[in-house]
Amino acid sequence: MTAAPELLTIRDLAISFGGLKAVDGIDVTVGQGDVHALIGPNGAGKTTVLNCVSRFYDAARGSIRFGGQELLGLKPHRVARLGIARTFQNLELFPELSVLDNVLIGRDRAMSAGILPAMLRLPSERREAIRERDHALGLIDEVGLGGDADAIVADLPYGRQKLAELARALALDPRLLLLDEPAAGMNQTEARTLGDLLLRLRDRHGLTILLIEHNMSLVMRVSDRITVMEQGRFLAAGTPPEIERHEAVIAAYLGNRDADAIPRRDRRRLGPTKEMAHA
Numbered sequence: 425m426t427a428a429p430e431l432l433t434i435r436d437l438a439i440s441f442g443g444l445k446a447v448d449g450i451d452v453t454v455g456q457g458d459v460h461a462l463i464g465p466n467g468a469g470k471t472t473v474l475n476c477v478s479r480f481y482d483a484a485r486g487s488i489r490f491g492g493q494e495l496l497g498l499k500p501h502r503v504a505r506l507g508i509a510r511t512f513q514n515l516e517l518f519p520e521l522s523v524l525d526n527v528l529i530g531r532d533r534a535m536s537a538g539i540l541p542a543m544l545r546l547p548s549e550r551r552e553a554i555r556e557r558d559h560a561l562g563l564i565d566e567v568g569l570g571g572d573a574d575a576i577v578a579d580l581p582y583g584r585q586k587l588a589e590l591a592r593a594l595a596l597d598p599r600l601l602l603l604d605e606p607a608a609g610m611n612q613t614e615a616r617t618l619g620d621l622l623l624r625l626r627d628r629h630g631l632t633i634l635l636i637e638h639n640m641s642l643v644m645r646v647s648d649r650i651t652v653m654e655q656g657r658f659l660a661a662g663t664p665p666e667i668e669r670h671e672a673v674i675a676a677y678l679g680n681r682d683a684d685a686i687p688r689r690d691r692r693r694l695g696p697t698k699e700m701a702h703a
């Protein structure tokens with residue numbers, strides 16, 4: 425159990441695609457204000473869990489409660505309005521628009537009337553639109569993209585596009601941020617900077633973060649708790665020190681080609697390397 429009060433409680437979640445049990449009775453408990461990592465080898469079902477929380481997928485059974493409210497049965501836009509925002513493994517930005525426009529669109533979805541129509545209307549509404557623009561620029565600055573607000577997303581390197589997606593998710597004023605492999609394509613220095621940023625954003629915005637990530641250095645450094653999945657099933661949950669000593673977790677990673685994706689330094693932290701085993 426987590427020490428913080430529960431914000432997201434997933435119980436016995438299951439979903440199949442054809443004969444494949446992609447998620448097979450998973451429990452995840454995310455404490456309010458925690459950074460909680462969901463890890464596991466490729467194909468373990470991590471993104472599918474996030475897709476069930478976002479309501480992109482319909483679960484076959486189980487329960488997902490957010491702040492006490494059952495999410496299963498809600499439409500995806502209702503989930504967003506409750507304060508759940510996400511980023512995607514494959515970016516879901518408008519590549520032909522600027523960073524600022526992408527963030528404003530995220531913001532627009534968070535507001536009941538929408539700010540884009542407001543730009544065309546009364547002076548008071550225009551003032552509101554200017555406030556929103558300033559807010560969006562502040563978020564862009566906060567994720568480290570200050571100089572790129574007017575840049576077209578498609579022209580930015582992949583790592584900076586991921587930051588733009590993070591700013592857009594923040595524009596929804598979420599309580600819970602779901603991040604799918606935010607450090608993918610980043611080197612260790614960039615990933616470290618991202619880790620610092622995530623902790624800063626969590627503290628400043630009062631966020632809870634559910635993070636899918638293969639970069640174990642990042643996971644071990646920023647997570648309060650970790651849930652490990654393997655082949656759709658729950659494998660372990662605990663603090664980073666508990667997880668890196670967990671024998672079943674070590675076996676799951678080292679028994680899978682995915683172990684090769686774990687940096688040598690982290691493989692050592694998660695158990696003996698293949699080389700050591702053969703020595």
Ligand SMILES: Nc1ncnc2c1ncn2[C@@H]1O[C@H](COP(=O)(O)OP(=O)(O)OP(=O)(O)O)[C@@H](O)[C@H]1O
Nearest residue numbers: 441444446464465466467468469470471472473513
């Ligand atoms: N829409 C879908 N239709 C069919 N199969 C799917 C679908 N979505 C996921 N799957 C399958 O479900 C399993 C779990 O996939 P998922 O993407 O959740 O894994 P993951 O743990 O996020 O993997 P990775 O770390 O590689 O992103 C995989 O075998 C995948 O091929």
